[in-house]
Every structure is written in structure tokens, then in C-alpha cells.
Amino acid sequence: MENSLTKDIVVNISDKVxxxxxxxxTQKFQSEIYLKKNINGTPYEIxxxxxxxxxxxxxxxxxHLNxxxxxxxxxxxxxxxxxYLSQS
Structure with missing residues (x-):
């Protein structure tokens, strides 16, 4: 069975990133990385x-992202x- 994790965050990207x-x-990781966001009530995962x-x-x-x-x-x-996506 393959390892997986999920986490919900609120995007807070620095102007510098x-x-x-x-x-x-993220290209250095072997893992696949997916972002999911609802746009006008429709979930999109990329x-x-x-x-x-x-x-x-x-x-x-x-x-709000998953x-x-x-x-x-x-x-x-x-x-x-x-x-990266939720910097303070």
C-alpha cells in the first residue's frame, strides 16, 4: 500500500514566492502532490x-486548499x- 497524507490549509503566499x-x-519529490480547490462550487484537483x-x-x-x-x-x-503555500 502506498503512503499518503492530506491536509487542509489556507493559502498565504509571500509576495516574494x-x-x-x-x-x-516540488520536482525533487518522488511523491505525487495534488492540490484541490472549490471554484464556484465545483471541486478541481490538479x-x-x-x-x-x-x-x-x-x-x-x-x-482554502486540500x-x-x-x-x-x-x-x-x-x-x-x-x-510554501501557508507562509506566515
Whole structure:
């Protein structure tokens, strides 16, 4: 059975961090990393490693997201992604 984690966060991205940087930083993980967001009542889930998917989500500070990581290094991937997307 493959390891997986899920976590709900509220997006709080620093002006200094772009979503492209977040996506590039996740390329080092073996795990798949998914972001899920409701847009006008419809849930959308994208692979964070996909630039096209990121454009679809149009992330903004204050958005509620569900992060799901699946794979051997899912704990490390979750920590990195949650850290990037919910900076204080």
C-alpha cells in the first residue's frame, strides 16, 4: 500500500514566492502532490507539478486548499508544500 497524507490549509503566499517556484521546488519529490480547490462550487484537483493545472486553480491568498501527497516521500513533500503555500 502506498503512503499518503492530506491536509487542509489556507493559502498565504509571500509576495516574494511565485507559484512557479513552488512547482519547481516540488520536482525533487518522488511523491505525487495534488492540490484541490472549490471554484464556484465545483471541486478541481490538479497535480502541483503541472504548470497548466496551477493556472487553472488561480491561487490567491485566503483560498482554502486540500493538499494530498502520495508516495514514498509524502511526509517531506507535504511539509514543503504546506510551508510554501501557508507562509506566515
Amino acid at each position: 511565485t507559484i512557479v517556484e513552488v512547482s519547481k521546488a 497535480n502541483l507539478k503541472s504548470f497548466l493545472g496551477l493556472i487553472t486553480l488561480q491561487l490567491r491568498n485566503g483560498d 493538499i494530498r501527497t502520495v508516495g514514498e516521500d509524502c511526509v517531506e513533500a507535504m511539509a514543503d508544500v504546506a510551508g
